[in-house]
Each structure stands twice: as C-alpha cells, then as structure tokens.
Amino acid sequence: MSRKIIHVDMDAFFASVEQVDNPSLKGKPVIVGGRTSKGVVCTCSYEARKYGVRSAMPGFIAAKKCPNGIFLPVRHSRYKEVSNQVFDILYSITDIVEPLSIDEAYLDVSDIDTPSIEIAQYIKNEVFKKTGLTISVGISHNKYLAKLASDWNKPDGIKIISEEMVPEILRPLSIKTVYGIGKKTIDKLNNIGVYTVNDLLNLPKDYFVELFSNQSWELYNRLLGIDNRPVQPNRETKSLGRETTLSSNTDDIDYLNHFLLLFSKDISYTLKKQNILSKTITIKIKTSDFSSHTKSKTIHHYTDSDDEIYSIACNLLKEINIHDNIRLIGLSVSNLSDKKIEQLTFLR
Known part of the structure; x- marks a missing residue:
C-alpha cells in the first residue's frame, strides 16, 4: 500500500508571529534579528524577501538591501509558544509526527481513511483559526517529495505530488x-x-x-523521486542541536558567536520544556573546503542554562584552530538526563 506523507512548514514563521502580534506590521518588510552591526537575520517577512533579504544574512547587508526594513528582536519563548499550538493540532490528527524544527514537521497519515487533501486543508484551517498564521503543506507518498511539494506554492500553499507525476515533474526542476x-x-x-x-x-x-x-x-x-525513509516519531532523544549554513563564508568570531547565542537560548528552552538536563556541549563547524571539525566539553554537573551553554560554546569555538573561512556552524548538547532523576540523586 502506498504511504500518505504530509510535510508542513510555517510561512516566514518568526516574522509572521510578529505581524500577527502587531497588526500594524502586516504588509511591511519585517526582519527578525540582525539589529546590531554584528547581528544576523533569523528570518524575514515575504515583503522583505522581495528586496533580497534572507535568513542568516548579516544585518548590515539586510539594511542596505532593504533600507525601510523593520528590525525586531528575537522572541524565542513566544515563537515556541505558538509552535506548541501548531504541534497540538498535528498530534490531534496522528501520533506519527516527526518534528524537524520549531516550525516544520512530517506526518504519516497512511492509516487514516480521510483523503490526504482534506487532512491538509484541516491543518491549514485550524492553524489559521488558532494562531492567525498560514502554513504550507505538501502531500506525497514519501518524505522527499512531500517536502518538495510544500515548497512548491509558498506561502500559504498546498501541493500534491502523486506517484504518476514522478519522475517527469522533477526533470525540469533546478x-x-x-x-x-x-x-x-x-x-x-x-x-x-x-x-x-x-x-x-x-x-x-x-x-x-x-x-x-x-x-x-x-x-x-x-x-527519481524514490525515498524509503519512514516518518520517525519516537526516536530516543540522545542529543539536542541546532545548526545553520551561513549565507557567506566567514571568520568573524563575533558573527559566529551570535549564532551560538541563538542556538543556546533555543536549546535551553527545549531542555526546560522537556524537563531534561545536559552535561556535554559540542560545537561543529564546516569550513569552505567542506571539512568538518567538532569540539566537545563534558562538565561536572548537569545544566539547562542558556548562559552556561553559550559560555562553554564560545570557549570551544576559540579552541578550534581553523585557518579557513567557516560555512556552517552548529551547537548540540548530549549526555542527557531526566531532571527529576538528577534531583532525586542529589537529595540522597
């Protein structure tokens, strides 16, 4: 039996939340992040994208491309709150949900008799009704094609790629x-x-x-449109991490530290939300020649503090002896433990 896979992706998520929370920003070029000379853009509205602004772009470049851009601070806790509302809708449909990030996920609805297009429309309607946000949805028989489909008609799009359409529909694509x-x-x-x-x-x-x-x-x-990977909802959490490919290669430490700060706050929020602690912090970089480098530190206690994670990550970055520009930076925590177990151990 052919699988029914849905990929959902919020449209310009951070910027869209800001526009919903402040309706006076609707229709305007909103840029989240990048407010300082060393800052970078986290995301931006579609109005700003028309000027060539993109995520991970240095803020000073975004300001040149879009002089009338409205730069706003990043509000991680608010975005996570809205993300939880969206995921509650997804989990009301099926338990087979694989989150990819705060604003993106796969669903396997193969065992649901309702047509996939109706499920997709329900998701779009519910998300808009409960959050005021739009979401793009792709439907297909595997994960790769479903993700491709969700990008097809962004923003607020919906697209089906059926088995009969493959591989011909793929051949003209860039x-x-x-x-x-x-x-x-x-x-x-x-x-x-x-x-x-x-x-x-x-x-x-x-x-x-x-x-x-x-x-x-x-x-x-x-x-050829072949992808046999299953939607994996119940993977044991062995680590939590965030990474990004930079819009241009760099050796600017302040610029890189800005990403580590954003990642630290996001990871800390997730640790606290899941009631777990971490003991090992790892940074990962890729240089312009595509070589990878990692460095880790295991501390003597468990933590979920963004300040502590960030401080350690910055020190680890300093310790990596790199003689080439960096194109990707990532931060992860591992050696995880349930907070309640750690508290009980401490009280013994």
Whole structure:
C-alpha cells in the first residue's frame, strides 16, 4: 500500500508571529534579528524577501538591501509558544509526527481513511483559526517529495505530488532544489552545462558516482523521486542541536558567536520544556573546503542554562584552530538526563 506523507512548514514563521502580534506590521518588510552591526537575520517577512533579504544574512547587508526594513528582536519563548499550538493540532490528527524544527514537521497519515487533501486543508484551517498564521503543506507518498511539494506554492500553499507525476515533474526542476547538493557542486555542474534534474540524470553514471561518491546511490534515487525513509516519531532523544549554513563564508568570531547565542537560548528552552538536563556541549563547524571539525566539553554537573551553554560554546569555538573561512556552524548538547532523576540523586 502506498504511504500518505504530509510535510508542513510555517510561512516566514518568526516574522509572521510578529505581524500577527502587531497588526500594524502586516504588509511591511519585517526582519527578525540582525539589529546590531554584528547581528544576523533569523528570518524575514515575504515583503522583505522581495528586496533580497534572507535568513542568516548579516544585518548590515539586510539594511542596505532593504533600507525601510523593520528590525525586531528575537522572541524565542513566544515563537515556541505558538509552535506548541501548531504541534497540538498535528498530534490531534496522528501520533506519527516527526518534528524537524520549531516550525516544520512530517506526518504519516497512511492509516487514516480521510483523503490526504482534506487532512491538509484541516491543518491549514485550524492553524489559521488558532494562531492567525498560514502554513504550507505538501502531500506525497514519501518524505522527499512531500517536502518538495510544500515548497512548491509558498506561502500559504498546498501541493500534491502523486506517484504518476514522478519522475517527469522533477526533470525540469533546478538542481538547486535537490537536497544534498552543495553550492560548490552546483557551480561545478553549472560550468559544464548542468542546470536541471534532467541534465543531472543524463550525466554518465561513472562521472555521477565520482562526483557524489558515497551518497551517489541515495542522491540518484532522490532524483527519481524514490525515498524509503519512514516518518520517525519516537526516536530516543540522545542529543539536542541546532545548526545553520551561513549565507557567506566567514571568520568573524563575533558573527559566529551570535549564532551560538541563538542556538543556546533555543536549546535551553527545549531542555526546560522537556524537563531534561545536559552535561556535554559540542560545537561543529564546516569550513569552505567542506571539512568538518567538532569540539566537545563534558562538565561536572548537569545544566539547562542558556548562559552556561553559550559560555562553554564560545570557549570551544576559540579552541578550534581553523585557518579557513567557516560555512556552517552548529551547537548540540548530549549526555542527557531526566531532571527529576538528577534531583532525586542529589537529595540522597
């Protein structure tokens, strides 16, 4: 039996929350984050995107591109509150929900008799009714195609990609839409005249394997619309982390520390929400040559403090001896423990 997978993605989530909370901002170029000279944009409204503003862009560049932009501080607790309302709606439909981030998730509705399109419309209606926000929904028989579909008609879109439409619907798409192909590889492919999925599929197989190495088989299947990954709702939480690919490579420590601050606050909020503590903090970076570097520290006590996580993360970043610009930065915590268990242990 064919699976029924739904991917949901809130539209310009942080900025949209700000516009709902303050209706005078509706229709205006709202930019969340990036308020200081070293700050970066977390997200922005579609009005700001028309000027070329994008998430992870340095704030001073966003200000140049969009001089009339309205810069606002990041309010993590408020965004998490709204996110919880959205996820309550998703869990009211099925327990098979795989959260990807604060504003994005997969649902497997294969065992629900209601047509997928009706479920999707219900989600959109309920989200708007309870939060005032719009959400884009993609429907297909696997995760890759469902996520692709949710991006198809953003914002406030809905799209079905059926088995009969594949792979023809994929062939004209830009290779930029294919998850797993980095910018350097895209530039390399463009230089030899490869711009679309169809162009990529027509490459000699030996060259394709040489180009993508270990991920070549998985990527080739993806180009054909094949993805057998299940929606995984009950994965044991062994770590919590956040990462981002930067809009441009950098060696600016203050710029990188800004991301660590945002990640620390978000991770701390999640730890407290789930009533767990962490003992190991890890930072991860990728340089412009795509090499990865990680550094960890295990402390003597458990914590959920954003200040402590941030302080340790900044020190770890200083300790990594990097001689190249950084293109990705991430922060995670592991060695987790239930807070109640730790409190009982302490009282013994």
